[in-house]
Amino acid sequence: MRGNGSHRGALALAGLAMLGLAGCGSKGEDAGNTLGNLFAYQSPKAPAVASTANSPRDIGCPAIAVAEGQAAYRVYAGSDRSNAGVKQQYSLGDLSRECSALDSQLTMRVGVAGYVQSGPVGGPGSFSVPVRIVVRRESDQQIVATKSYRVAATIPQGDTQAPFTLVTEPMSVPALSNASEDDYTIYVGFDSGAPDKPQKPKPRRRARG
Numbered sequence: 001m002r003g004n005g006s007h008r009g010a011l012a013l014a015g016l017a018m019l020g021l022a023g024c025g026s027k028g029e030d031a032g033n034t035l036g037n038l039f040a041y042q043s044p045k046a047p048a049v050a051s052t053a054n055s056p057r058d059i060g061c062p063a064i065a066v067a068e069g070q071a072a073y074r075v076y077a078g079s080d081r082s083n084a085g086v087k088q089q090y091s092l093g094d095l096s097r098e099c100s101a102l103d104s105q106l107t108m109r110v111g112v113a114g115y116v117q118s119g120p121v122g123g124p125g126s127f128s129v130p131v132r133i134v135v136r137r138e139s140d141q142q143i144v145a146t147k148s149y150r151v152a153a154t155i156p157q158g159d160t161q162a163p164f165t166l167v168t169e170p171m172s173v174p175a176l177s178n179a180s181e182d183d184y185t186i187y188v189g190f191d192s193g194a195p196d197k198p199q200k201p202k203p204r205r206r207a208r209g
Contacts (some may be wrong), residue, residue, distance in 0.1 A: 059099055059100060059101040059106065059175065059178055059180055060099070060178065060179055060180050060181040061097050061098065061099040061108065061180060061181060062097070062099070062108070062135070062180050062181055062183065062184035062185055062186050063181055063185050063186070064095050064096070064097050064110065064185075064186040064187075064188065065095075065185065065186070065187055065188070066092055066095070066187070066188055066189060067132075067134065067187040067188060067189030070092075070188075070189030070190050071091065071092050072089055072090065072091045072092070072190075073089070073090045073091075073130070073190035073192065074086050074088075074089045074090075074119070075087045075088050075089075075090075075122075077121040077122075083119075083120070084120050084121070085119075085120075085121060086119025086120060086121065086122065087118070087119050087121055087122040088116055088117060088118050088119055088122045088127060088155075089116070089117050089119060090114060090115075090116050090127075090129050090130075090164075090190055091114050091115050091116075091117065092112065092113075092114045092188060092189075092190075093113045093114045093115065094111075094112075094113040095110070095111065095112055095113075095188050096110070096111040097109065097110045097111065097186055098111075099180060101175045101178075101180075103175075104174060104175055105172045105173070105174065105175055106172065106173050106174065106175040106176075106180050106183075106184075107170045107171070107172045108135070108170065108171050108172075108173075108186065109167060109168055109169070109170055109171070110133050110166075110167070110168045110171070110186060110188065111165070111166065111167045111168075112131055112133075112151075112165065112166040112167075112168075112188055113163065113164070113165050113166075114129070114163070114164055114165075115161050115162065115163050115164070116129060116153045116155065116161065116162055116164060117160060117161040118155055118160050118161065123155075124154075124155040124156055124157050124158070124159065125154070125155060126152065126153070126154045127152070127153045127154070127155070128150040128151070128152060128153075129150070129151040129152075129153055129164050129190075130148065130149075130150060130190055130191040130192070131148070131149045131150075131151050131166055131188070131189075131190060131191065132146065132147070132148045132149070132188070132189050132190065132191035133145075133146065133147045133148075133149075133168055133171065133186065133187070133188055134146045134186070134187045134188075134189070135171060135173055135184055135185070135186055135187075136184065136185050136186075136187065137173075137183065137184055138182065138183060138184060138185060139176075139183070144173050144174075144184070145171050145172075145173050147168065147169075147171060148191045149166055149168065149191075151164045151165075151166045152164070
């Protein structure tokens with residue numbers, strides 16, 4: 001399912017709309033502001049850059065959406081897959097992207113904000129959140145770019161959750177037209193190690209005898 005609308009340039013993120021997490025409060029605002037600043041400046045402040053004839057041109061960004069079934073990801077303590085066996089849960093919040101085109105390449109950076117929350121058998125500590133970005137070409141539904149990240153997050157003592165943010169390195173795909181919002185879709189999810197496509201089952205060996 002595709003995201004709604006297209007955006008140009010760096011997007012400011014306003015508040016974290018978390019899925020399955022409560023009590024975000026000011027921490028959500030801080031994470032949103034941090035992600036917006038990283039997107040816009042790659043640091044708290046940056047000098048103005050004069051435009052030139054060789055500067056990348058603005059272009060419509062592809063839609064961005066959460067990959068199906070990957071709004072949240074749970075880590076369990078053992079074989080118990082019930083709510084009582086959850087060590088921690090990772091949840092996605094705000095998603096954003098910025099795009100530009102130079103020559104025949106469309107270049108995108110993706111911003112992700114979310115939370116890690118400790119479960120009934122979890123607790124404070126440092127975590128590595130497995131985030132995956134996928135770009136799909138809409139004409140034939142093919143995956144044309146994919147990148148996995150491990151995002152650090154730390155739940156401090158006395159707390160049960162912590163934010164995480166990610167701004168990816170540039171990802172480039174062929175610029176098919178100026179209407180890139182129709183050419184591609186960006187999907188964000190959690191990297192569980194599963195392949196993009198189901199693997200073909202291996203042929204069974206016939207029993208002897």
